[in-house]
Amino acid sequence: xxxxxxxxxxxxxxxxxxxxxxxxxxxxxxxxxxxxxxxxxxxxxxxxxxxxxxxxxxxxxxxxxxxxxxxxxxxxxxxxxxxxxxxxxxxxxxxxxxxxxxxxxxxxxxxxxxxxxxxxxxxxxxxxxxxxxxxxxxxxxxxxxxxxxxxxxxxxxxxxxxxxxxxxxxxxxxxxxxxxxxxxxxxxxxxxxxxxxxxxxxxxxxxxxxxxxxxxxxxxxxxxxxxxxxxxxxxxxxxxxxxxxxxxxxxxxxxxxxxxxxxxxxxxxxxxxxxxxxxxxxxxxxxxxxxxxxxxxxxxxxxxxxxxxxxxxxxxxxxxxxxxxxxxxxxxxxxxxxxxxxxxxxxxxxxxxxxxxxxxxxxxxxxxxxxxxxxxxxxxxxxxxxxxxxxxxxxxxxxxxxxxxxxxxxxxxxx
Numbered sequence: 001x002x003x004x005x006x007x008x009x010x011x012x013x014x015x016x017x018x019x020x021x022x023x024x025x026x027x028x029x030x031x032x033x034x035x036x037x038x039x040x041x042x043x044x045x046x047x048x049x050x051x052x053x054x055x056x057x058x059x060x061x062x063x064x065x066x067x068x069x070x071x072x073x074x075x076x077x078x079x080x081x082x083x084x085x086x087x088x089x090x091x092x093x094x095x096x097x098x099x100x101x102x103x104x105x106x107x108x109x110x111x112x113x114x115x116x117x118x119x120x121x122x123x124x125x126x127x128x129x130x131x132x133x134x135x136x137x138x139x140x141x142x143x144x145x146x147x148x149x150x151x152x153x154x155x156x157x158x159x160x161x162x163x164x165x166x167x168x169x170x171x172x173x174x175x176x177x178x179x180x181x182x183x184x185x186x187x188x189x190x191x192x193x194x195x196x197x198x199x200x201x202x203x204x205x206x207x208x209x210x211x212x213x214x215x216x217x218x219x220x221x222x223x224x225x226x227x228x229x230x231x232x233x234x235x236x237x238x239x240x241x242x243x244x245x246x247x248x249x250x251x252x253x254x255x256x257x258x259x260x261x262x263x264x265x266x267x268x269x270x271x272x273x274x275x276x277x278x279x280x281x282x283x284x285x286x287x288x289x290x291x292x293x294x295x296x297x298x299x300x301x302x303x304x305x306x307x308x309x310x311x312x313x314x315x316x317x318x319x320x321x322x323x324x325x326x327x328x329x330x331x332x333x334x335x336x337x338x339x340x341x342x343x344x345x346x347x348x349x350x351x352x353x354x355x356x357x358x359x360x361x362x363x364x365x366x367x368x369x370x371x372x373x374x375x376x377x378x379x380x381x382x383x384x385x386x387x388x389x390x391x392x393x394x395x396x397x398x399x400x401x402x403x404x405x406x407x408x409x410x411x412x413x414x415x
Contacts, residue, residue, distance in 0.1 A: 069140035
């Protein structure tokens with residue numbers, strides 16, 4: 001086997017091994033998904049239920065879990081040891097602390113809503129809640145973080161009687177008259193929000209100067225619930241309600257299989273592209289929350305939808321298709337380059353370069369023997385290879401045979 005053929009075979013093996021490694025590393029055979037939501041009365045959990053049902057219908061084994069301290073959902077998604085693959089966030093985060101988290105897009109604007117007992121009066125502002133009993137959600141929850149910032153911004157922290165019960169408990173306490181007001185951070189279409197808004201024993205509370213408030217807090221947007229937004233007939237609210245809101249973003253582990261990501265994205269687009277009290281039709285899903293980097297599949301989906309192969313092929317094969325096409329294209333390019341240029345190089349080597357190299361070697365060995373220095377067994381092996389080469393010039397072969405004949409018998413035996 002010639003040296004050129006050996007080199008070509010080694011290169012081919014390396015290329016094939018690299019291609020197989022590349023394709024294998026781009027695939028994930030783990031198809032199950034664990035989704036983590038928030039309080040069971042809230043939007044995170046309800047959306048998680050919807051996604052779990054959708055994924056199960058499409059053949060993906062899915063598990064739904066929840067936690068009250070919703071600020072920590074992102075920590076579970078980020079943790080490689082945690083089973084949580086998908087979660088939600090509506091909070092201020094430092095993305096550097098969560099390198100394994102990507103965004104699948106924001107899906108809705110979530111307003112901060114304060115509900116108070118109607119007996120406190122009508123047309124209330126947050127300043128009217130001074131010296132009142134107000135529940136602001138469980139510690140380490142999104143509503144707790146934001147409500148605390150709002151109350152502090154208005155200088156009411158010292159005067160309010162704050163409690164920090166989970167949102168579900170807070171709702172029960174408000175309806176039972178055990179507290180005077182309750183803060184919730186759910187989209188207006190969430191059933192519990194609609195139920196409380198239409199309750200004649202409760203009223204919504206305005207936040208004054210929302211532009212300045214949003215600027216001071218920094219990660220929220222001024223939000224207005226239109227007059228009659230919850231009921232045109234009953235005019236609830238009776239006038240436009242000023243508050244602030246924050247986008248709800250669906251987050252995932254960065255190694256979430258693309259097939260699962262596209263399924264989730266299809267459902268989010270179907271469910272959250274309609275108009276709501278706080279957004280226009282087609283406004284969501286989007287990447288308005290830029291705190292966490294977007295997932296590549298999500299960016300591609302918002303531009304052009306789900307790639308055809310994820311509808312036509314099993315997801316494992318669909319995920320391998322692009323890497324295989326890339327490797328195949330590279331192989332074709334290498335083959336074309338070889339066909340165009342490499343034969344000429346071999347011809348050049350056989351007709352010109354190799355004879356020059358052989359002649360130079362013989363010159364060197366002849367000079368050595370003329371000085372009385374015998375050839376070593378290794379040098380004699382080179383001479384034997386030159387004699388055996390069919391393409392070697394006859395003159396060089398004759399000179400090589402003369403060198404072999406002049407070598408001592410012992411050196412020839414060792415060679």
